[in-house]
Amino acid sequence: MNFKIFRGDDNTPSPTNEQFLGQFIPLHYHFQMLQDADRMKSFKSAIEATVTPGMNVVELGCGTGVLSSFAARCGAKVQSIERNPELVSASRKFIDSNGLNDSIEVIHEDATCYIPTRPIDVVICEMLHVGMLREKQLQVIAAFKENYLNAFGPPLPRFIPEASLLTIQLIQQNFDFEGYIAPIPIFQAPSAITAGTYELSSPFRYGEILYSDDYPQQFAFDRKIRAEREGTFNAIRLLTHNILSIDDHMGTFVSWANQFLVLPVENPVAVSTNEMVPIKFAYRSGDELDAFTKGLSASEPMTRRVRKAA
Ligand SMILES: C[S@@+](CC[C@H](N)C(=O)[O-])C[C@H]1O[C@@H](n2cnc3c(N)ncnc32)[C@H](O)[C@@H]1O
Secondary structure (H helix, E strand, O other), rough: OOOOEEEEEEOOOOOOOOHHHOOOOOOHHHHHHOOOHHHHHHHHHHHHHHHOOEEEEEEEEEOOOHHHHHHHHOOOOOEEOOOOOHHHEEEHHHHHOOOOOEEEEEEOOOOOOOOOOOOOOEEEEEEOOOOOOOOOOHHHHHHHHHHHHHOOOOOOOOOOOEEEEEEEEEEOOOEEOOOOOOOOOOEEEEOOOOOEEEEEOEEEEEEEOOOOOOOOEEEEEEEEEEEEOOEEEEEEEEEEEEEEEEEEOEEEEEEOOOEEEEEEEEEEEEEOOOEEEEEEEEEEEOOOOHHHHOEEEOOOHEEEEEHHHH
């Protein structure tokens, strides 16, 4: 099944999924995911805290099958759904060579169409991209819930992740690359201190996803964010934190943050401490990065100030 990709309102025909990184991730990109120790350890801990022997687990978008392997090694029977034929073959091969054939079945299917054949205890889905851009985590889980409730009724299985929190931050970003100024999107390791980034505001929440509840699949933001220090506001930073699992008995949780994403704004502007900076944007989950920046508009006063300065 092809997804419709929202391309703004310019009436250009939508390219197919295959043309978009994120919708279709080739095998060699999975190396980076397997190498991301923070991602791997966090998902392993969350799965080990949630999955117990005898459980039925589904993984939507299994890629190389690594997260399914964590569940299988906890004693679960796993159905692993994958749409990309290259990854279906690769995961089947890796599962076999890891001796997990008896516990994991890889199904070549679009996860939005998949209907389980038995009640499920836990669903794992890692199509997480900062800001819920590029990948279709929200659409895939929403479709799964609808299909599952039609087939089995409530209760829904538990989801890994359980929740995601979407925030934005006003920043001043250094776009100087050896004397060459190039304001381009920058992915950053999710850490508080990043060279070249000067935080002008605290992260401001604009979206909250609780996977077991109804949740939004598009985000519209139109309000003012307070600059906490003065500087040149020339970029927005998107931060997405995911709660992978919550242990009610122990009162603990496992979390994991996506890479932060810095997106330059069209018209940089000087801001002063305590200035309220109006920010407006709208996009749909799964949109390409430019859908966010296309929708991003500077405030009236800022536009006026930029014109005055020009
Ligand atoms: C970010 S990768 C994660 C892979 C694996 N779960 C892991 O953690 O290493 C997302 C995977 O979901 C697959 N995928 C994306 N949309 C899908 C869909 N609608 N149905 C099935 N698989 C999908 C992609 O092909 C890709 O392999």
